[in-house]
Amino acid sequence: xxxxxxxxxxxxxxxxxxxxxxxxxxxxxxxxxxxxxxxxxxxxxxxxxxxxxxxx
Numbered sequence: 001x002x003x004x005x006x007x008x009x010x011x012x013x014x015x016x017x018x019x020x021x022x023x024x025x026x027x028x029x030x031x032x033x034x035x036x037x038x039x040x041x042x043x044x045x046x047x048x049x050x051x052x053x054x055x056x
Contacts, residue, residue, distance in 0.1 A: 010048035
């Protein structure tokens with residue numbers, strides 16, 4: 001039976017710095033960048049997730 005696990009390959013420091021800059025952009029644009037921030041967050045997490053399959 002094949003088993004698998006989800007592995008996150010992202011870097012916390014990279015996410016933190018980019019997230020702070022995007023939140024600053026949201027403040028500067030009076031909230032107009034909030035939809036882009038939500039899109040970017042989902043995209044970042046789902047592109048950095050991998051499924052590793054292995055045999056038992």
